[in-house]
Amino acid sequence: MAYEDSRLVDLYDIDNPDGPDHDFYRSLADEIGASSIVDLGCGTGMLTVSLARAGRDVIGVDPSEAMLTFAHARPGGDRVDWIKGDSTAIPSADFDYAVMTGNVAQHLGQEEWSRALGDLRRGMRAGGTLAFESRNPLVRAWESWSSPERSTRTTPHGPLVEWMAADEIAPGTVRIQAFNLFLETGETIVEDFELEFRELDAIRADLESASFAVEAVYGDWKRTPFQDDAGMMVFVATAR
Numbered sequence: 001m002a003y004e005d006s007r008l009v010d011l012y013d014i015d016n017p018d019g020p021d022h023d024f025y026r027s028l029a030d031e032i033g034a035s036s037i038v039d040l041g042c043g044t045g046m047l048t049v050s051l052a053r054a055g056r057d058v059i060g061v062d063p064s065e066a067m068l069t070f071a072h073a074r075p076g077g078d079r080v081d082w083i084k085g086d087s088t089a090i091p092s093a094d095f096d097y098a099v100m101t102g103n104v105a106q107h108l109g110q111e112e113w114s115r116a117l118g119d120l121r122r123g124m125r126a127g128g129t130l131a132f133e134s135r136n137p138l139v140r141a142w143e144s145w146s147s148p149e150r151s152t153r154t155t156p157h158g159p160l161v162e163w164m165a166a167d168e169i170a171p172g173t174v175r176i177q178a179f180n181l182f183l184e185t186g187e188t189i190v191e192d193f194e195l196e197f198r199e200l201d202a203i204r205a206d207l208e209s210a211s212f213a214v215e216a217v218y219g220d221w222k223r224t225p226f227q228d229d230a231g232m233m234v235f236v237a238t239a240r
Contacts, residue, residue, distance in 0.1 A: 045071025
C-alpha cells in the first residue's frame with residue numbers, strides 16, 4: 001500500500017503517533033549496538049529519524065513519493081538517506097539492523113513477502129538483527145474494524161468524514177477499504193488494500209527459508225512471551 005494523497009500523509013502521524021512500539025525498536029537498536037540500519041516501509045519517517053544519530057547510518061525505504069517527501073522535510077530528515085522503492089531497492093550494505101513497522105509485513109502478499117525477506121537478508125551482515133510485528137490471526141481483530149457509521153473530525157484540510165469496511169476475502173487475507181470524504185472539496189479518497197494475517201508457524205518457516213533464525217516472539221511491546229491470545233506477534237530474528 002502506498003499513500004499518495006498528501007492530505008492523508010499529513011494526517012498519518014496524528015493517527016499513528018510515536019509510542020511503545022517505537023520505543024521497542026529504538027531500545028533494540030541500542031542493545032545490539034547498531035551502526036547501520038534499514039527501515040523498510042518507513043512511511044513518514046517518524047521512527048526512522050529517531051534512530052539516526054552520530055556514528056549510525058540509517059536508510060529509509062518506501063514506495064510512496066508523498067510519504068518520502070514528508071519524511072525528508074521533517075526535523076532530522078537530513079540525517080537519513082531516503083530511497084523510493086520496495087525491498088528490491090535495499091542496498092547491499094551489511095546492515096546491522098533492519099525493521100518493518102506499522103503493519104508493513106502484512107501489506108506484502110506472499111510473493112512480495114518472500115522477496116522482501118530475501119532482499120533484507122542479502123542487505124544484512126551475518127549476525128544482524130531483523131525485527132518486525134504482525135497481528136495474530138487467532139484474535140481476528142479485523143472483525144471489529146468495519147464501521148459503516150460515519151465519523152467526522154477537524155483536520156488542517158477541513159472537516160473529514162471517515163468510515164471503514166473490513167472483510168476476510170480468503171483465509172488470512174483481509175481487504176480493507178478506508179473511506180475519507182473531505183467536505184470542503186467533496187472528494188472521497190478510498191484507501192483500498194489487503195492485509196495478510198499469517199500464522200506464527202508460517203512466519204517462522206518463512207524466516208528460516210530466508211536464512212534468519214528466530215530469537216524471540218513477543219506478544220506485546222513489553223517483551224512478554226507470545227501466547228495464543230496476544231493481539232500481536234513481535235519477531236526478533238538473526239541473519240545466519
